[in-house]
Amino acid sequence: MPKRKGLFYGWWIVLAGLLLITITVPFTSALVSLYMIPITEEFNIPRSAFTLTTTIIAVCGIILSPIVGKMVQKYNVKMILSIGIIVFSLSYMSYGIAQSIFHLYISAAFLGVSFAFCGNLTTQIIIVNWFKKSRGLAMSIAISGIGLGGFIMSPIIANLITNFGWRQTYFIMGLVILIIGLPIALLIMKKTPEEAGLKPYGADEVEDQSLNTKAETEIDITPAEAKKKPFFYIYMIGIFTLGLITTGSLQQINPYVSDMHGMAYAATIVSIYSLLGIFGKLILGWLSDKLGVIKSGTLGYLAISVAFILLLFGQNKPILIIMAIFFALGNAVASVSIPLYASHIFGTNNAGVMMGITNSAFQVGMALGGVLTGAVYDLMGSYTWAWIGLTVIALLSMACISLSYTISRKKYSSEVKESAKLYTERVN
Structure with missing residues (x-):
C-alpha cells in the first residue's frame, strides 16, 4: 500500500475525539454543579436531590458500556455517534423545560443513555484502532478534552446563567453541542484506518x-x-x-x-x-x-x-x-x-x-x-x-x-x- 503524504489522518481523528469529549464529558460531570443553586432554589429541593441526576447518568454508563463496546466494534460508528449526539443535545436542552425534579431525572436518563454512545468510550475505542505507535500520546490528547471542556465552558455557562437564566442556558449549550458534534461525527470520524485506505499509525514497524x-x-x-x-x-x-x-x-x-x-x-x-x-x-x-x-x-x-x-x-x-x-x-x-x-x-x-x-x-x-x-x-x-x-x-x-x-x-x-x-x- 503506497504511503500518503501529509499529516496522518489518525491525528484528525484525535482532534475530532478531543472536541467530542470537550462537548460531552464535562456536561455530565464537572459543569453540572453550576446549575445546582438556581435549580434547587427554584424547585425548593435539597442539593442531594439534584445531584441524583449525575448518579442516574453513571448508572446508565455502568449498564450500557459493555453493549456500547460491542456495537462500536460491529456497527457503523458514524451512525452510532450521530444518533448519540442528536439525542444527547436534545436531552440536555430538555433540562430547560423541566417543571419538577422528576422531569430532570427523566432527562438525565436520556442523557446518560446517549452519553454512553457518544462520550469518551467510543472515542477511545476508535483511537485504539487507529494507533499502534504513539497510542498513549494520541489517547492523552483526546482525553485532555475533559479538563479543557471544564476550563473553557465553566465561565461561559456561569455568565449565561447570570444573564439569561438556567433554562435558556440549557437550550443554548445543547445547541452548541449539536452544531459542533454532528458534523464531526458525520464528516471526520472513521472507525478504522482501513476505511480511509490506510494502516494504523506505526503498523509497518510492528509488522517488521x-x-x-x-x-x-x-x-x-x-x-x-x-x-x-x-x-x-x-x-x-x-x-x-x-x-x-x-x-x-x-x-x-x-x-x-x-x-x-x-x-x-x-x-x-x-x-x-x-x-x-x-x-x-x-x-x-x-x-x-x-x-x-x-x-x-x-x-x-x-x-x-x-x-x-x-x-x-x-x-x-x-x-x-x-x-x-x-x-x-x-x-x-x-x-x-x-x-x-x-x-x-x-x-x-x-x-x-x-x-x-x-x-x-x-x-x-x-x-x-x-x-x-x-x-x-x-x-x-x-x-x-x-x-x-x-x-x-x-x-x-x-x-x-x-x-x-x-x-x-x-x-x-x-x-x-x-x-x-x-x-x-x-x-x-
Missing part, C-alpha cells in the same frame, strides 16, 4: 518485528476466554479500586481544604490541579509510549499516592500546592491509562468489548468512591483515615493491574514461542 518478538499490540484474548482466567478478575479489582480513589478524592478535596483554609483557597487548589491535569494527561500519555503502559501507570499511581499522603499535612498551605501538582499527574491514570490497560492486556482485536467491560467496573468504583470517603469523614469526624485508606487502595489497584498484565504477558509469550516452534518444524 520477528515472530519471536513479544509485541504487546498483537496479543489476542477473547472476552469469553478472559473470563475463565484469574488474571481477568484481578484486573477488574484493579479497575474498580481505581474508580474508588478517583471520586473518593475528587469529591472530597474541596470540602477538606475549605474546612481548614476557606472556600477561596480550596477553589485555588482545585483550579491548580484541574489546569495542570491537562498537562498531566499529556505527560502520562507520552510516558506510556516511551516507558510502556505499566511503568508509566506505576509512576501515576505513585504520584497520586504521594498526593494522598501530602493531604495528611493539609494544614500547611504550601504543601497543598505541592499536593495539587502530584495529584494532577496521578489522577491522569484514571483517564489516560485505563483504555491503554485494556488494549495491552487483552489485545486490540477485542478492544471495544473489553474497554466497555472495563468502563463498567470503573464507573461502579466511581459511584461508590465519594460516598465511602464521605462516610469515613462522618464516622471519624476527619479525613485522616480517608486519605490513608485511599493511599492503600491506590497501591492495591497498582498491584492488581501490574499482576494481571504480567500473567497476560507470560501466557502470550508461551503461545508465541510455541507457534514459532511449530512453524519452524513445518518449514524444516
